[in-house]
Every structure is written in C-alpha cells, then in structure tokens.
Amino acid sequence: MSTPAPLTELEAYLAALLQGRHFEAAVIGASAGGVAALLEILPGLPREVPVPVVVVVHMLRGRSSQLAELFASRLAIPVREAGDKEDVAPGAVYFAPADYHLSVENDATFSLSNEPLHIFSRPAIDFAMQSAADAYGPNLVGILLTGASHDGAAGLAAIGAAGGLTVVQDPHEAQSPLMPEAAIRLRQPDLVLPLRDIRTLLARLERGNS
Known part of the structure; x- marks a missing residue:
C-alpha cells in the first residue's frame, strides 16, 4: 500500500x-x-464538484456570451448558462448570461433581471455576490479575480459580513489589478492568492449536509 504524498x-x-x-x-x-x-482555475474542479459554481464575467454589451460553450469543452463537469427560475444545483458551473443581472434567490434558484447597468456593467458581480450572501450566509465562498473596475468589491464584502469565505486574486499577478485592489481596500479578504492556489482551494471544498 503506497504512502500518501505529504501535504x-x-x-x-x-x-x-x-x-x-x-x-x-x-x-x-x-x-x-x-x-x-x-481557464487556469476551473479545470481544477473535481469531476463531481460538490457545490454549484456561479461565474459572472463582464462582457461587451450587444454581444452574446459564448462562455458556457468555451468552458464546456474544457471541463469534465456540466457547464451551462444560468436560466431564470432554474435551480442552483451542485455538480455544475453556471455562467451569467449576457446583458442580464444574475441573482440567487433564497430558495436557491436563479433570477435574471434587466435593471439598469451597475458600475457600467450588466451582468454585475455585486448583484450575484450580494444575493448569494443573503441566500447562503456563511456557507458561501466568494472569489474575485482580475478586473478593471470596482464591481465585486461590495459583493465580496457582503459575503464576508455574512460569514462566508472571501478570496481575492493576488493583484500583483492580475492582468488588471483594479478589481482585486478595490476589494482589498473595502474589506480585507480571508485569502489573497495567486491563481494556482485558488485552483487548489476550489478542489478542496466540501459540501454541507443541509
């Protein structure tokens, strides 16, 4: 019997x-x-990912999103675009659709809206994170990556205030450090990590029994 590799x-x-x-x-x-x-972190998800992973990426207005198709060909788990009233179920990665704000309701379903742009963006990261913080409280992980605005800073702070785990990409390696820097200034996250370590973190998540 082989000895497990040391951590x-x-x-x-x-x-x-x-x-x-x-x-x-x-x-x-x-x-x-x-x-x-x-593309650096999501392929690290285990084949049977124990939690739903909701992803919001800013996109140019007027363009349809091809993100679900792009990542579906690279991941071993289901990847799809989130739909209105759809259950937020474990074992899948959900991408916010183009030109809609994506929220998570308290009954663990998605909600789409075309409310005004938030910090010049729709979908807005703050909408998804703040609503998910309300829905999941301390049982939520929030991760904010590279970006050129401060969208997501308030959302990640809301996750932290609800007791969830907050993670920010190391600004020194981010293609655009403004977004992670804004989050760090607003509320110190639990972890500031390079992408390779965020990938390791995602692979170690365990789902609760509730």
Whole structure:
C-alpha cells in the first residue's frame, strides 16, 4: 500500500482553514483578463464538484456570451448558462448570461433581471455576490479575480459580513489589478492568492449536509 504524498505548506494551511467548514455554493467574479484566469482555475474542479459554481464575467454589451460553450469543452463537469427560475444545483458551473443581472434567490434558484447597468456593467458581480450572501450566509465562498473596475468589491464584502469565505486574486499577478485592489481596500479578504492556489482551494471544498 503506497504512502500518501505529504501535504504542501499551502495544502496544510487550507486544510486547517477549511476544517469543520462546509459550503453550499461558490461565486466567482471577473472582468478584464477574466477568461484567461478562469481557464487556469476551473479545470481544477473535481469531476463531481460538490457545490454549484456561479461565474459572472463582464462582457461587451450587444454581444452574446459564448462562455458556457468555451468552458464546456474544457471541463469534465456540466457547464451551462444560468436560466431564470432554474435551480442552483451542485455538480455544475453556471455562467451569467449576457446583458442580464444574475441573482440567487433564497430558495436557491436563479433570477435574471434587466435593471439598469451597475458600475457600467450588466451582468454585475455585486448583484450575484450580494444575493448569494443573503441566500447562503456563511456557507458561501466568494472569489474575485482580475478586473478593471470596482464591481465585486461590495459583493465580496457582503459575503464576508455574512460569514462566508472571501478570496481575492493576488493583484500583483492580475492582468488588471483594479478589481482585486478595490476589494482589498473595502474589506480585507480571508485569502489573497495567486491563481494556482485558488485552483487548489476550489478542489478542496466540501459540501454541507443541509
């Protein structure tokens, strides 16, 4: 019988941080440079990902989103565009559709709206994160990646205030550091990590029994 490989320093730290914590969902926000960043972290998701992963990426207005198709060919788990009134179910990655704000209702279903732009964006990261914080409370992971605006800073702060785990990409490696820097200024996140370590974190999430 082979001996398990020893944990790296990061893996040991994450194991201690996550011990006793269980999660019901993860929300990821990104803007400029976000697709490349997501291509580094999402393929690290386990084949049977234990939580739903909701992704909001800023897009140019007037263009349809091809993100679900792009990532479906690269991940071993279901990837789809979130639909209005659809259940937020574990085992899948959901992308916000173009030109709609995406929210998570308290009954763990999606809601789409065409409310005015928020910080020049629709979908807005703040909408998804703040609503998910209300729905999942401490059982939520929020991750904010590269971007060229401060959208997502308030949303991530709301997740932190609700007791959820907050993670920001290291601004020093971000293609556009404005978004992670804004989040750090507003409320210190639990973790500031490079993409390779965010990938490791996602792979270690455990789902609660509720």
